[in-house]
Amino acid sequence: MLPWELINSKLEINQLAESARLSAFKDNRFNKKRDEKKVLKEIEFLNLKEFENISFEETAQICEGVELARRLVAAPPNSLTPQEMSIQASQIAKDHGLEVKILEAKDCEDLGMGAYLAVAKGSDLDPKFIHLTLKSEGPIKEKIALVGKGLTFDSGGYNLKVGASQIEMMKYDMGGSAAVLGAAKALGAIKPKGLEIHFIVASCENMINGSAVHPGDVVKASNGKTIEINNTDAEGRLTLADALTYASNLKPDAIIDLATLTGAIVVALGNDVAGFWSNNDNLANDLKAASSQSGEELWQMPLQKSYKEGLKSHIADMKNTGPRAGGSITAALFLEEFFDKEIKWAHIDIAGTCWTDKNKGINPSGATGFGVKTLVQWIKNK
Ligand code: TOD
Ligand code: ZN
Ligand code: ZN
Numbered sequence: 001m002l003p004w005e006l007i008n009s010k011l012e013i014n015q016l017a018e019s020a021r022l023s024a025f026k027d028n029r030f031n032k033k034r035d036e037k038k039v040l041k042e043i044e045f046l047n048l049k050e051f052e053n054i055s056f057e058e059t060a061q062i063c064e065g066v067e068l069a070r071r072l073v074a075a076p077p078n079s080l081t082p083q084e085m086s087i088q089a090s091q092i093a094k095d096h097g098l099e100v101k102i103l104e105a106k107d108c109e110d111l112g113m114g115a116y117l118a119v120a121k122g123s124d125l126d127p128k129f130i131h132l133t134l135k136s137e138g139p140i141k142e143k144i145a146l147v148g149k150g151l152t153f154d155s156g157g158y159n160l161k162v163g164a165s166q167i168e169m170m171k172y173d174m175g176g177s178a179a180v181l182g183a184a185k186a187l188g189a190i191k192p193k194g195l196e197i198h199f200i201v202a203s204c205e206n207m208i209n210g211s212a213v214h215p216g217d218v219v220k221a222s223n224g225k226t227i228e229i230n231n232t233d234a235e236g237r238l239t240l241a242d243a244l245t246y247a248s249n250l251k252p253d254a255i256i257d258l259a260t261l262t263g264a265i266v267v268a269l270g271n272d273v274a275g276f277w278s279n280n281d282n283l284a285n286d287l288k289a290a291s292s293q294s295g296e297e298l299w300q301m302p303l304q305k306s307y308k309e310g311l312k313s314h315i316a317d318m319k320n321t322g323p324r325a326g327g328s329i330t331a332a333l334f335l336e337e338f339f340d341k342e343i344k345w346a347h348i349d350i351a352g353t354c355w356t357d358k359n360k361g362i363n364p365s366g367a368t369g370f371g372v373k374t375l376v377q378w379i380k381n382k
Contacts, residue, residue, distance in 0.1 A: 010051055014059045017043055021063045027074055027367075058190055062376055065186030066369035068092075072178040073354060073367035077153035077171040082203040085150060085174065086128035089181055089201070093132055096188025098199075103129035108242070113202075115221040116242035119235040120204035122157055122212030127204035130177075131246075132184050134197045141194040142254070142382065145247035146184075146375060148177030149236045149259030150203035157206050157232030158215055165263075172367070173236070175354030176258035177201040179371025186376045195382065198250055202243040206235040218316045221245060223338055228313040231321035236261050237331055238320060241338045248339035254283060255339055256378075258348045258371050264327030265301075266352035273297040274353040274370065277332040280344040287346055287374070290381055294373035298348065303336065304329050 024040035048054070072080060072088065086102045093100035108117055108129050120127035130150070151173035154161070161167035184199040213219070217229045219238070223245040227238065236259050247255050265275045276298050278284040284300055291298040307330050310322030318337065322330035332347050339345060353370040 010054045013045060013048070013051065013054055014056060017056050018059050018063055021060075022066060025067055025070065027071060029071070030076065030079075061189035062186045062373060064189070065182035065372045065376065068185050069178040069182030069369035069372050070367040072181065073172050073175050073369070075171065077205070080152050080171065080174070081125050082128040082150070082152055082205065083126065085152060085177065085201065085203045086130055089130045089132055089184075092181060092185045092188060096134075096185065098184065098188050099133040099135070101131040101133075103131070111242075111246070112220065112222040112224075113242035113246075114219040115227055115238040116202045116204070118213045118217065118219040118229065119157075119206055119238050122209055123205035123207040124209060125205055127202070129243075129246075130199075130201040130203060132199040134184065134188055134195075134199070136191065136193050136195050139194060140196045143196045143198075143250070143252045144379070145198040145200060145250055145252040145255045146180045147200045147240065147243050147247050147255060147257040148174070148180030149240055149257070149261065150174045150177035150201040151236060151239065152203060152205055154206045154233070154235060155208060157212055157235060158208060159231050159233040160208065161233060169355070172355050173206075173260050174203065175260045175350055175367075175370070177203060178354075178367075178369070179258045179350065179375060182369060182372035183375040183379075186372060187379060190376070190380070192379050192382070195379065197379070198247065198252065200243050200247050202239040204239060206232070221338065223248075225318065225337060226316040228316040228319040230313075230319045234321040234331070237334045240335055244335060244338040248343060252343060254344040256287075256346045256348065256375070257335065258350055258375075260351040260354050261349045262328040262331050262351055264324070264331075265349040268301075268328060269299055269352055271352045271356055271358075273299050274348055274350045275299055275301040275328055276346055276348040277301050277303050277329075278344075278346040279303065279336065279341075280346075283344045283346050286378060286381065290374050290378035293381075294377045296353070296370055296374045298374070301329060301332070303332060305333075308333050
């Protein structure tokens with residue numbers, strides 16, 4: 001029995017329920033225990049007489065979003081392909097009444113998405129550009145775009161991941177899109193008022209074949225800027241360049257992108273804290289508030305303008321990789337080139353927090369579902 005004098009609000013009881021449910025999460029889809037029926041069925045709170053009629057519905061809806069994100073990240077790359085990601089997104093749309101638009105390679109070509117398609121062409125699997133829209137009933141007071149990096153596998157391309165770079169882990173390189181799709185599921189169920197929310201994922205693989213992009217190639221993104229690809233393993237920002245341009249063209253009030261973008265942020269902040277950057281103090285403060293409520297830890301990093309020097313190219317408008325020093329910051333500065341300046345923006349690098357080898361009550365697969373709870377809380381706080 002818990003000392004109930006510690007629990008003095010419906011919020012804390014819901015937080016307790018959420019922790020219990022997410023700690024009991026199991027994912028045995030890919031092993032012989034797949035038919036095991038030992039799953040948590042019910043949590044009963046006793047002697048809560050002073051708290052009558054508490055609803056756990058919203059907590060359950062948020063947990064479903066986190067659990068979906070975990071399943072997406074944990075799924076092997078031969079299972080969660082761009083095609084499968086688009087099918088999962090369409091299912092969310094169907095279940096919760098969201099609009100769904102899946103752009104094929106040709107549609108992306110017509111939009112001039114030369115950066116995204118340069119990454120995608122190294123794979124024999126078709127890319128799928130996913131756009132879900134949740135529109136509340138009644139007057140819309142704010143339009144938001146949530147963008148997730150959706151590399152279902154990142155080999156590094158011709159700048160192949162070798163040595164200790166954990167290529168075998170790179171099924172997780174769509175953790176940002178898992179957070180966005182998990183949030184789409186949760187918010188599709190919660191149905192917040194007065195908001196139009198766009199969920200955008202430029203999904204593809206980063207692979208090597210006869211058509212794969214060469215280190216040194218110059219490509220043009222859909223906002224007309226040219227990029228010299230001096231490192232094919234910095235592919236996430238190339239896909240995000242076109243995804244952010246697409247989001248910007250929707251003229252949202254705010255854009256948040258989430259990506260497993262750089263190892264540099266893992267070196268800087270580790271596996272318990274994600275780094276974020278923003279061009280707007282109000283948005284930054286709102287994100288910090290949502291993070292302290294969700295329990296998902298964020299730390300604000302600088303948009304150090306002097307580091308833009310490192311992205312200068314002799315041949316194109318910019319290059320996609322700067323010096324190793326400050327690598328997570330130059331990645332954020334690169335992204336800032338791909339949306340209209342007056343749009344409030346935040347970038348969250350979850351390369352460290354999207355996966356854990358510490359079995360902190362999280363299912364043995366290690367996928368955390370990081371980002372869903374903070375995105376949902378940020379929206380709920382509006
Ligand atoms: C980088 C710009 C992107 C790449 C990232 C990725 C690194 C890896 C682990 C620290 C490196 O030095 O190889 C770094 C630093 C720990 N690599 C990265 O950060 C090429 O992992 O592939 N993004 O798509
Ligand atoms: Zn990469
Ligand atoms: Zn990547």
